[in-house]
Amino acid sequence: MDEDLIERAQNGDRHAFGLLVERxxxxxxxxxxxxxxHAVDAEDIAQTVCLKLAQAIRTFRGAxxxxxWLYTLTVNAARDHQRSQSRERRNAANYLADPTSDAANDNHDQAExxxxxxxxxxxKQGDAVLLVYGEGLSHAGAGDVMGCSEATVSWHVHEARKRLKILLGRETV
Incomplete structure (x- = not known):
């Protein structure tokens, strides 16, 4: 079904494009x-992707x-958005929940x-982790998105795990 909508959208059918975005x-x-x-940033990024998609849909060749392809477009928009944010906004302390939160929020807090x-x-390590664990892609699928081999993705994930242990305070340097 996407193929038909894509082709119609590439030919200027706004209704088909709207259905594609909705899907x-x-x-x-x-x-x-x-x-x-951040929910607000996610909304901004998603809107940016919709605008970029309107311009880029004609370049989609089905390779x-x-x-x-849409995932890659979204990741690039997210990176652009992050680059435009101040360092304080990207500081990990801003992402941590209030330490006085109750036990019901512990899992959410840990995930955050x-x-x-x-x-x-x-x-590259962050990309690999997000693709494999956040999006559920195989290492081969993540390699397709990242433009590298499955083995390279595996290496990035391995290195990311080591760094995450340190960043989360579960291992000392």
Whole structure:
């Protein structure tokens, strides 16, 4: 079904483009949220992706799956957004929950701390972790998105795990 909508959107059919955006908006938003860690930023990134998609849809040639191409478009928009934010906004302390929160929020707090630590990783390591654990892609699928081999993704994930242990205070240097 996407193929038909893509072709129609590439030919200027606004209704088809709207349906395509509607079908994939939640996917784009969830990626944006994982990358940014903030609902407001995720919404901004998702809107940016929709605008970029309107311009870029004509360049989609089907060499990869549409969802993989859209994922890459979203990741690039998220990176651009992060670059435009101040260092204070990206500081991991801003992502941690209030320490007085009750026990019901502990799992959420731990997840927030983990994703905040992931955002501190070097770019390729963070990409690999987000693709494999955040999006559930295989190492081969992540390699397709990142433009590298499956083995390289595995190496980035391995290195990221070591750094995350340090960043989360579970291991000393």
């Amino acid at each position: 994939h908006y939640d996917f784009v938003h969830s990626i944006a949220w994982r990358w940014s860690g 990869s799956r549409f969802r993989t 701390a983990l994703w905040a630590a992931v955002r501190q990783l070097p770019e």
